[in-house]
Amino acid sequence: MQVIISNALEQGLIYCFMVLGVFLTFRVLDFPDLTVDGSLPLGAAVTGALIVGGHSPLLATAAGVGAGMCAGLVTGFLHLLLKSGESDSTNYGPKLLAGILTMTALYTVNLRVMGRSNIPLLGVETIFEKLGAFLSLTMVGWNLVLVLVALAIVVKYLLDWLLHTEFGLTLLATGDNEQMIRAMGTNTNFTRIVGLAIANGLVALTGSLVAQQQGFADVGMGIGTIVAGLAGVIMGEVIFGMRSISWVLFSVIGGSIVYRFLIAISLRLGIQPTDLKLLTAVLVVVALSIPTVRRKVVRL
Amino acid sequence: MSAPATLDIGALRKVFFPATANEVVALNGIDLEVPAGQFVSIIGSNGSGKSTLLNAVAGTFPVSAGKIVLDGRDVTRQAEHVRSRTIGRVFQDPRAGTAPSMTIEENLAISLLRSKRSSLRRGVTNRRRDVMRAQLARLHMGLEDRLKAGVNKLSGGQRQAMSLLMATIAEPSLLLLDEHTAALDPKVAATIMQLTAAIVAERGLTTLMVTHNMELALRYGDRLIMMHAGRVMLDLDAGQKAALEVGDLIEKFHEVAGEAFAVDRMLLE
Numbered sequence: 001m002q003v004i005i006s007n008a009l010e011q012g013l014i015y016c017f018m019v020l021g022v023f024l025t026f027r028v029l030d031f032p033d034l035t036v037d038g039s040l041p042l043g044a045a046v047t048g049a050l051i052v053g054g055h056s057p058l059l060a061t062a063a064g065v066g067a068g069m070c071a072g073l074v075t076g077f078l079h080l081l082l083k084s085g086e087s088d089s090t091n092y093g094p095k096l097l098a099g100i101l102t103m104t105a106l107y108t109v110n111l112r113v114m115g116r117s118n119i120p121l122l123g124v125e126t127i128f129e130k131l132g133a134f135l136s137l138t139m140v141g142w143n144l145v146l147v148l149v150a151l152a153i154v155v156k157y158l159l160d161w162l163l164h165t166e167f168g169l170t171l172l173a174t175g176d177n178e179q180m181i182r183a184m185g186t187n188t189n190f191t192r193i194v195g196l197a198i199a200n201g202l203v204a205l206t207g208s209l210v211a212q213q214q215g216f217a218d219v220g221m222g223i224g225t226i227v228a229g230l231a232g233v234i235m236g237e238v239i240f241g242m243r244s245i246s247w248v249l250f251s252v253i254g255g256s257i258v259y260r261f262l263i264a265i266s267l268r269l270g271i272q273p274t275d276l277k278l279l280t281a282v283l284v285v286v287a288l289s290i291p292t293v294r295r296k297v298v299r300l
Numbered sequence: 301m302s303a304p305a306t307l308d309i310g311a312l313r314k315v316f317f318p319a320t321a322n323e324v325v326a327l328n329g330i331d332l333e334v335p336a337g338q339f340v341s342i343i344g345s346n347g348s349g350k351s352t353l354l355n356a357v358a359g360t361f362p363v364s365a366g367k368i369v370l371d372g373r374d375v376t377r378q379a380e381h382v383r384s385r386t387i388g389r390v391f392q393d394p395r396a397g398t399a400p401s402m403t404i405e406e407n408l409a410i411s412l413l414r415s416k417r418s419s420l421r422r423g424v425t426n427r428r429r430d431v432m433r434a435q436l437a438r439l440h441m442g443l444e445d446r447l448k449a450g451v452n453k454l455s456g457g458q459r460q461a462m463s464l465l466m467a468t469i470a471e472p473s474l475l476l477l478d479e480h481t482a483a484l485d486p487k488v489a490a491t492i493m494q495l496t497a498a499i500v501a502e503r504g505l506t507t508l509m510v511t512h513n514m515e516l517a518l519r520y521g522d523r524l525i526m527m528h529a530g531r532v533m534l535d536l537d538a539g540q541k542a543a544l545e546v547g548d549l550i551e552k553f554h555e556v557a558g559e560a561f562a563v564d565r566m567l568l569e
Contacts, residue, residue, distance in 0.1 A: 166418035169402070169410050176399040183358070183397075184466070185385035185414045 006141050008264040012257030013148035014209045015232070017155060019256040020249065021202035022229030023236075027248075028163070029195045030175035031079075032092060034099030034226055036203045038106025039071040041222040043204025045110040048119040048217030057127040061208045068204020069197040075102040076193030110219050117219045119211075126212035144213075155202070156249050162198075163245050171195050172245070203229075224277045231280050232256040234287045304506045305371030305386070305473035307334040307357070312366030314349075314356055314530075326352040328530035330366070334523075337504040341517035343549075344527035345557070350510045353527070354476045357508070359383040371473055385415050388467035388505075390460070390480040397463025400452040404443060404462070407451055408432045411466035435465055439495065457488035461495060468499050475500065477509040481516070493520065514549045528556050 018040060025033035043064035050060035078098035083091065111117060131147060132139035139147065162168045173181035174191045182188055203225070211217040236255020242248040262283075263276060271279070314327040326349045334340055344350045356363050357370075359380035368376045375383050391397055398407050409423045412431065429447060436444040439461045443454075451459060460480065468475060477496065481489035497520055500507050511517050517524055524541045526534035526549075533556040536544070544552075 162420075164423055165420045166409070166413055166423045167420055169406055169413075169423040170418050172402055172406070173399045173410055176401050177396070179391075180397055180399055181410065182381050183384050183387075183389045184410055185381055186410075186418070187379070187381045 003141070004264055004268070006145055008261045009145045009257060010148060010213070011263075012260035013145065013152050013253075014213060015206055015228070015260065016152050016253040016256035017202045017209075018206035018225060019229050019232035019236070019252055019259075020155065020159065021199040021206075022226065023233045023248075023252045024159075024195060024199040024202070026230065026233060028172060028175050029192060029199075030090075031095050031192065031196065032099070032226075033072075033075060033196060033199065034096060035071055035075045035102045035106070035196070035200055036099075036229060037222045037225045038103035038110070039068040039200040039203045039222075040207035040210075040225045041110050041217070041219055042071055042106055042113070043068050043207030044211035044217035044221060045113040045119070045207075045219070046204075047208040048121055048211050049113050049115070051121060051124050051126065051212075052119055057125055057130050057212065061127050061205070061212070064208035065201045065205045068207070069201035071102055071106060071204070072196035072198070072200030073193060074105075075099050075200070076189075076196040078102060079192070080189055107219065114217060114219065119217045120215065121211060121217065122215050127209070128212060152253055155205075156253060160246050160249055167191075167194075224280065227277070227280050227284055228259065230284050231287075232259045234284065235259055238287065303473065304336045304504050306336045306369075307332070307474060307506060307508075308367070308369040309333075309353075309357070310367040310369070312353075312356060312368065313364045314352055314361070315364045318364070325530055327356060327363070327366075330530070330532060332525070332532060334506060334508070336506055338523055339500050339505075339507040339521040340509065340523045340525060341521035342508060342510045342525045342527060343512070343514060343517045343553075345553075348527040349530040350527045351478055352530075354389075354478050354508060354510055357474070358387055358389055358476055386473040388470075388472035388475045390463045390467045390475075390477050392479040392482050394456040394460040394463065394483060397466060398451045398459050401450065403448050403450055404436075404454075405429060405432060405447040407462065407466060408435075408469065411469050414470040414472075431469075435469055439465065455488075457484055457492065460484060460488075460492050464492065464496060464499065468503065468505065471503060473506065475505045475507040477507065477511075479510055479512060482512060496520075514546050514553075518544060518546065518549065526553065526556060533557075 018036065022036060025031045046067040047060040047064035050063055051057055075098045078101055079094055082094035082097055128139040128144065132143070137143045163172060170181055170186045171191050171194070174186070174188045174195070178188050207222070210221065232255040233252055234255070235258050236251040236253070237248065239258060240251035240254045242251060266276065266279065267273065309330055309332040312327050312330040313325070316322075316324040316326055328349075330353060342350045342353070355361065357368055359375070359378060363376065366376070367374060370383075370386070399410070405424045409428055412428055413423075432447060433444040441458050441461060443458065443462070451462065454462065464480070480496070481492050484492060493516060499505070507521070509521060518541060522538040524534075524536045525532055534552060
């Protein structure tokens, strides 16, 4: 039982950076960014290739994050090219297409970076082993959970700080009322691109950590990231509330953990791992359609 | 912070959907010189081009021909967000001027940052809160005690008052009001209009106010412009304006519109 709990916590905390990234695009920027399905394995691929190439796992992780940020930049620039006017902030077509294009292109990039479809990371030093050696602890079970909790808190407070700066306010307003913030002299093309870069950097951080924790990077590991991320965001908001930005960042981390617990329980109940993506999709559909259905039912 | 500016518009043209079946000449050679500190009311029927004129000045879209000179600087090709650093705007929809899911203080902090580049310093500081409270107190809506309230909790009138405050708090060199009281109920509209007049007078802001309401146009501002079919058809100074009543203005309007209609027909023949 203990092992199941600590495993679910590990997964939830490792994936919480991805969920925070999805929160940043979907909720803060109002930009449904599909890049994440490609930027998660990108983080894993860059980190994996560098570690296998003999580089320090710290550098490899940072490079993975940097690569993810670049992917976000690309999506931002593609969106600039694809959108027609300045005033169509609710036109999601160009936003979706920009993400899809980057995601698709990243499949090739990831294969090129790794040189094959899978890099095993067994018997090499990962960031967890390096940290374990530094702290004289073995990075398994609860020790790993504690380290991840610390990392999640640091990232949470960095985001919290950023969103309360002058720049952060313009970032929030870009997703909330683009016409207004443009009329206030902010270049929303710039804020959006920076937001996308940060979000995809977070997603790539998850990719990098997943690879190092599970012991391999795989080109297919990003499939369904966007849906899992949404599931985490929605569950966090519903279960823990969203009274303020500082609070909702915690909620989203909580949502990520709850989601991984649900997966662990599903697997315990005998559900096949291959069925999980369908289940997650159904979960997201149900959560997103509740308000619509409720309105329709009331009207009848 | 900048001083009220002069606005010079020369031979301004805007054609939407050029060279298509839907081609619309929204602005057909507008010449307008507005001295610093003047409050101009602009009236005209639907499709006369009055909102297009404001949007052209604000830089929402590129114009087809002509010049817009603000404070002696040609801004015709300047990007919207660059121009916006010195131009304050209030829109018709009270929801347009504020960010709904952000708090009152976050919205006002954004408006205080208008003329400068946003940094990585804290957005809402205690010093800025003092400025906000002082400014909000003038609205007499009790908002100064609700800095942390979400803007989506406010009424339409309160949101429009906020929009007005946000457009003027950083002392713009030009204020553009696009039917900013049209979507409010009459009592609230009157309050917002009085507030507008007070702020404009106090700061001596150069102001363009588009309105459908002839009475408002006569009562407020020191100049009245009537537009029709993308042209300025009537331009009255404060003295001429004072001598007019709504009835006279409607008569003038029919005169102008009728004439223009006749000209159009002549061109067709």
